[in-house]
Amino acid sequence: MRMRRALLAGVAAWLAVVLVGATVVWAVISRAGQELSSGDGFARAGSAATSAGPRTTSPSGPLVKRSHKPSGKPSTKATSPSTPPTSSAPTDEATPTSPPASSSPPKPPSTPKPPPGSTKHTATWIESPGRLTATCNGAKLTINSLIPNDGWESEKPEKKSDSVFEVHFHSEKSDKEVELTIACVAGRPDFHTHGDGD
The missing domain is CATH 1.20.5 (Single alpha-helices involved in coiled-coils or other helix-helix interfaces)
Incomplete structure (x- = not known):
């Protein structure tokens, strides 16, 4: 308790x-x-007393109100947008160059020409003793045919070299003889005769 x-x-x-x-x-x-x-x-009372203090008037007379009227003439000064300065220095720009396109079709390969020594030229000699045909293949001479005329006889062509042959003709009615020399000159057959043939 x-x-x-x-x-x-x-x-x-x-x-x-x-x-x-x-x-x-x-x-x-x-x-x-x-x-x-x-x-x-x-603090509020102090601020009210300050705002209610004595006002001072200008000795020049009554107050004049000034009104700011806009000018009748508008400004003619135009504002142009600012343009960036242009540089007059040349600019070096590499221009790619491309080869001109050819419009003509490709030419077929040309057939190779044989060398001058392999060109064939054929010529025929015809005189009173007879007829002779020869071919020059470069500097190589070949007698193709030999046919004497009537009253003449011919001997077998005599090979002096690969490019020179000689053939003798005899008259059957007289003692006349003709000597024919065949040679390859500048790739062509050249004929020269010696003797007293007509």
């Missing part, structure tokens, strides 16, 4: 302490709020 009373007494004392502390704190906060309110009102 005594312990219960002591516990109740302790709780009551604690509540009293809390109540006193809360009252003190509340009084301090309330006083601070009043001081702030009185300082704000003083």
